[in-house]
Amino acid sequence: xxxxxxxxxxxxxxxxxxxxxxxxxxxxxxxxxxxxxxxxxxxxxxxxxxxxxxxxxxxxxxxxxxxxxxxxxxxxxxxxxxxxxxxxxxxxxxxxxxxxxxxxxxxxxxxxxxxxxxxxxxxxxxxxxxxxxxxxxxxxxxxxxxxxxxxxxxxxxxxxxxxxxxxxxxxxxxxxxxxxxxxxxxxxxxxxxxxxxxxxxxxxxxxxxxxxxxxxxxxxxxxxxxxxxxxxxxxxxxxxxxxxxxxxxxxxxxxxxxxxxxxxxxxxxxxxxxxxxxxxxxxxxxxxxxxxxxxxxxxxxxxxxxxxxxxxxxxxxxxxxxxxxxxxxxxxxxxxxxxxxxxxxxxxxxxxxxxxxxxxxxxxxxxxxxxxxxxxxxxxxxxxxxxxxxxxxxxxxxxxxxxxxxxxxxxxxxxxxxxxxxxxxxxxxxxxxxxxxxxxxxxxxxxxxxxxxxxx
Amino acid sequence: xxxxxxxxxxxxxxxxxxxxxxxxxxxxxxxxxxxxxxxxxxxxxxxxxxxxxxxxxxxxxxxxxxxxxxxxxxxxxxxxxxxxxxxxxxxxxxxxxxxxxxxxxxxxxxxxxxxxxxxxxxxxxxxxxxxxxxxxxxxxxxxxxxxxxxxxxxxxxxxxxxxxxxxxxxxxxxxxxxxxxxxxxxxxxxxxxxxxxxxxxxxxxxxxxxxxxxxxxxxxxxxxxxxxxxxxxxxxxxxxxxxxxxxxxxxxxxxxxxxxxxxxxxxxxxxxxxxxxxxxxxxxxxxxxxxxxxx
Numbered sequence: 001x002x003x004x005x006x007x008x009x010x011x012x013x014x015x016x017x018x019x020x021x022x023x024x025x026x027x028x029x030x031x032x033x034x035x036x037x038x039x040x041x042x043x044x045x046x047x048x049x050x051x052x053x054x055x056x057x058x059x060x061x062x063x064x065x066x067x068x069x070x071x072x073x074x075x076x077x078x079x080x081x082x083x084x085x086x087x088x089x090x091x092x093x094x095x096x097x098x099x100x101x102x103x104x105x106x107x108x109x110x111x112x113x114x115x116x117x118x119x120x121x122x123x124x125x126x127x128x129x130x131x132x133x134x135x136x137x138x139x140x141x142x143x144x145x146x147x148x149x150x151x152x153x154x155x156x157x158x159x160x161x162x163x164x165x166x167x168x169x170x171x172x173x174x175x176x177x178x179x180x181x182x183x184x185x186x187x188x189x190x191x192x193x194x195x196x197x198x199x200x201x202x203x204x205x206x207x208x209x210x211x212x213x214x215x216x217x218x219x220x221x222x223x224x225x226x227x228x229x230x231x232x233x234x235x236x237x238x239x240x241x242x243x244x245x246x247x248x249x250x251x252x253x254x255x256x257x258x259x260x261x262x263x264x265x266x267x268x269x270x271x272x273x274x275x276x277x278x279x280x281x282x283x284x285x286x287x288x289x290x291x292x293x294x295x296x297x298x299x300x301x302x303x304x305x306x307x308x309x310x311x312x313x314x315x316x317x318x319x320x321x322x323x324x325x326x327x328x329x330x331x332x333x334x335x336x337x338x339x340x341x342x343x344x345x346x347x348x349x350x351x352x353x354x355x356x357x358x359x360x361x362x363x364x365x366x367x368x369x370x371x372x373x374x375x376x377x378x379x380x381x382x383x384x385x386x387x388x389x390x391x392x393x394x395x396x397x398x399x400x401x402x403x404x405x406x407x408x409x410x411x412x413x414x415x416x417x418x419x420x421x422x423x424x425x426x427x428x429x430x431x432x433x434x435x436x437x438x439x440x441x442x443x444x445x446x447x448x449x450x451x452x453x454x455x456x
Numbered sequence: 457x458x459x460x461x462x463x464x465x466x467x468x469x470x471x472x473x474x475x476x477x478x479x480x481x482x483x484x485x486x487x488x489x490x491x492x493x494x495x496x497x498x499x500x501x502x503x504x505x506x507x508x509x510x511x512x513x514x515x516x517x518x519x520x521x522x523x524x525x526x527x528x529x530x531x532x533x534x535x536x537x538x539x540x541x542x543x544x545x546x547x548x549x550x551x552x553x554x555x556x557x558x559x560x561x562x563x564x565x566x567x568x569x570x571x572x573x574x575x576x577x578x579x580x581x582x583x584x585x586x587x588x589x590x591x592x593x594x595x596x597x598x599x600x601x602x603x604x605x606x607x608x609x610x611x612x613x614x615x616x617x618x619x620x621x622x623x624x625x626x627x628x629x630x631x632x633x634x635x636x637x638x639x640x641x642x643x644x645x646x647x648x649x650x651x652x653x654x655x656x657x658x659x660x661x662x663x664x665x666x667x668x669x670x671x672x673x674x675x676x677x678x679x680x681x682x683x684x685x686x687x688x689x690x691x692x693x694x695x696x697x698x699x700x701x702x703x704x705x706x707x708x709x710x711x712x713x714x715x716x717x718x719x720x721x722x723x724x725x726x727x728x729x730x731x732x733x734x735x736x737x738x739x740x741x742x743x744x745x746x747x748x749x750x751x
Contacts, residue, residue, distance in 0.1 A: 112713050115486045139487060223593065224696045277576055279699060280594025280616070285577045419719050423710055430699050434596060441608075445510070452503050 073099045074355030076344075077122035079110035088375035089126075092175070095371035096362025098355055100124075118142070123350035124359050129162040129341035130410030131249065132418060133172045136345070137165030138456065143346040146170045148357050152364045154385035158408050162341055173364040174343040174382035175372065179398050180230050180411075181322035181337070183298045185290065188215070194296075196323045198334070200238075200266075203326040207273040210296045218270065219298035220278035221286035222433060225426035228278065229412035230338060231299055232429055235263045237336040238328040242407035245336075249416040251455030255447040264432060264439045266328065271436060279430050283307075291316050299325065301340070302398055306378065320394065324401060336407040339398075340414055341382060417453050424449045473731060480724035486712075500725040510609055512729070515702040517611045519733075521621070522685035522703070529625045530681050533632030538662065540633070541640040551637070554630040562627060566694025569623040574695075592619040596700030614700030624691060628684065632677055639673035640666070675745070682737050686730065704730040 080089040081104050093100045103122055110117070110126075118125065118141050125142075127133055136142045149160060149170040163172035188194070192213060197203040207217035222228045236245045240259045247253050248260070275286060275295060287307040289295035298304065308316045324334045344363055350356040362368055369381040377390050380398045388396065402408060413421035428446045432439055480500055484493040504512050536554060540547045557565060573580050574592035582589045593616055601612025643666055651661040667674075689705030697706050704726060711723030 115718055118487070136487075139485075141487065223698075225699075277589075277591035277594055279596070280574075280576050280591040285575065288577070419711065427699070434594075434699065448507050452507055 071355040071358045072352050074352045074359050075122035076100050076102045077125040078102050078104045079107040079126050081106045084376045088372045091375050092368040092372040095367045098359040121347045123352055123356035124344050127345045128414055130414035132414050134165050137171040141348050142171050143348050144169045145346050148361045154383040159382050172343050172345050173360045174341045176379035177339045177341040178302045179337055179339040179402050180301045183304050183322045185319050186321050187319050188293055197326050199326050200328040216275050216295040217273035219286040219289050219295045220274035221281040221283040222278040223282040225430050227283045228429050233338050233412050234325040241332045242336045255443045268436050278433050337405040338409045339402045340411045417455055420453050476724045476727050479720055480728045482721050484720045486718040486720045500721040504725050515704050515707050518703045522688050525621050526681045526685050529628045530632045530677050533629045534636045536633045537636030554633050557627040558630045563690040563694040565627055566691035570695050593698050616698050617701045639670045643669050
């Protein structure tokens with residue numbers, strides 16, 4: 001589950017589990033692994049929909065890569081299965097000018113079976129940056145595309161490092177991202193005279209004031225055991241810094257360390273301001289509390305606005321703004337931000353390598369993301385040269401926040417072994433929320449279980 | 457005629473099951489080539505019984521609770537069937553009411569209960585409940601628990617699992633009721649008349665005459681109840697596997713299905729524990745069944 005966050009897309013479809021339990025139920029009961037492996041070997045496991053994006057003559061200015069002719073037909077495995085992202089991706093691919101067959105698979109199915117799928121993938125596959133890309137890169141199941149990066153104008157160094165494997169080569173082309181930040185209602189802050197907190201003390205002070213005004217200060221959801229991972233990541237990066245966070249995620253730190261204890265004792269200071277019983281609440285239910293103004297602030301990804309209907313609740317969407325998670329230790333200020341990046345990788349042994357690289361270069365280009373944004377304007381382009389004229393205030397702010405951040409993390413379940421994230425760290429965080437007093441036992445348990453993982 | 461199905465059965469059930477047993481002694485991420493599978497002996501079992509023992513025994517306990525609970529539900533289903541079989545007024549209406557949930561998959565039952573009944577903020581149960589809101593989905597606090605010296609945390613029934621039991625009963629009772637209704641229709645009317653003439657009261661007639669004649673149905677119900685309890689998975693997965701509600705089925709899939717790296721050996725080891733439980737039940741059942749039929 002997990003694992004585990006498909007976020008932007010998957011979160012649009014309300015409270016469905018992020019695990020694809022239908023697949024699991026049959027196969028896993030007896031001999032699961034073998035059955036799953038067997039399923040993936042044939043291509044029938046695949047296309048829910050096949051779209052051909054032929055080179056469009058009307059497409060926006062083509063890139064250098066796309067201008068190359070005769071790269072032949074290439075294939076793209078896509079988890080952009082909701083209608084809007086699917087059409088947007090088709091437009092982006094058309095803009096690259098590379099003749100591409102897009103195999104779209106339901107995003108839950110795609111992600112749950114990715115291990116099997118990547119053994120016989122399409123030429124180019126949709127995936128996420130971070131540990132989950134690096135794990136595949138170091139196992140040699142995705143291809144080195146460093147030469148594509150030689151010609152990707154507009155991609156910042158931050159994105160290059162997010163696209164690099166442990167060996168320093170690039171394996172990933174980013175398309176878009178969405179930051180996590182503290183969301184609030186502009187009208188609530190204006191009506192009550194609240195100001196944006198920039199330090200931990202101001203933040204707690206604001207929580208106090210809100211509580212006194214009869215507003216629940218913090219929306220809190222943890223159904224599926226991933227939403228509160230965001231709070232853990234932010235606190236860790238603010239208290240112990242990005243480097244420690246990476247090291248902890250890489251399994252190289254002890255979870256019983258005083259620095260980890262410190263994350264939870266700091267966290268405990270704001271638990272009284274949480275909506276009660278976060279473990280059973282979906283992120284959508286928590287978002288509704290922000291929608292009806294019964295709660296004041298919500299640390300979540302910018303996909304939050306997708307919980308509200310664009311037509312009937314436009315006033316709420318326009319009223320939502322965010323600020324960066326406040327500084328806790330001045331040594332680290334607000335230098336890190338969490339912004340999961342979605343993009344594409346190339347198969348280790350693509351049928352049409354030239355075409356695949358042309359497609360990847362095209363997808364990283366301004367033309368592709370502009371075409372994408374013209375259909376689905378809710379994301380923020382990774383390419384800094386993208387046309388931002390269609391951005392709303394929130395998107396502009398997202399681009400600025402990530403552009404000015406010194407460090408970009410991906411999300412707990414994208415930055416570490418996903419199995420460890422879902423079955424150990426996520427469970428520990430949920431236990432902490434239910435019984436904060438037991439944190440000593442909980443961390444000892446996490447550390448003991450961590451020892452069984454290799455974090456390769 | 458039976459050769460083909462038998463071959464299919466062996467190919468699709470017993471070969472994968474055997475492979476699961478083999479994989480449970482191995483380390484594999486479901487990604488590297490098959491040649492990279494490493495034999496790790498009993499390490500996976502050592503880990504699940506010593507490091508992840510809280511998960512394992514918690515799940516086993518929940519499966520055990522399910523066996524008891526579904527047995528109770530089966531008895532209730534039989535009672536309902538007996539009452540409805542008496543052609544009381546509106547019996548067709550009651551039949552439909554009880555049978556309705558059975559046509560739904562348990563996963564769908566899970567979705568329905570999660571969003572419309574259990575939700576802390578907008579669920580029906582919390583709207584009707586006079587007291588403060590209850591977190592039916594997320595509250596893993598134990599209603600009762602046993603402290604075992606070698607195990608931490610304590611084994612017990614968590615509140616959210618108890619809530620799940622209610623949702624499962626909603627479906628299971630109707631299911632069993634329908635089977636008994638069919639069985640009761642087949643009971644020879646002459647038997648009942650004979651019992652009445654011999655002066656049996658209602659309980660005696662049921663206990664001594666009708667219940668024994670339902671034996672074929674009883675056999676099926678026992679099997680179904682045990683299987684439902686051991687294979688429980690879908691409704692818990694539909695609720696996103698809240699804390700304290702793990703059963704063996706969810707433990708298996710948690711380690712096998714993952715976006716980045718599955719722990720095939722782990723999941724298989726959990727699967728083997730589950731397989732042994734099922735085999736134990738089947739062997740016990742077969743022995744008992746045949747011993748009785750020989751008499």
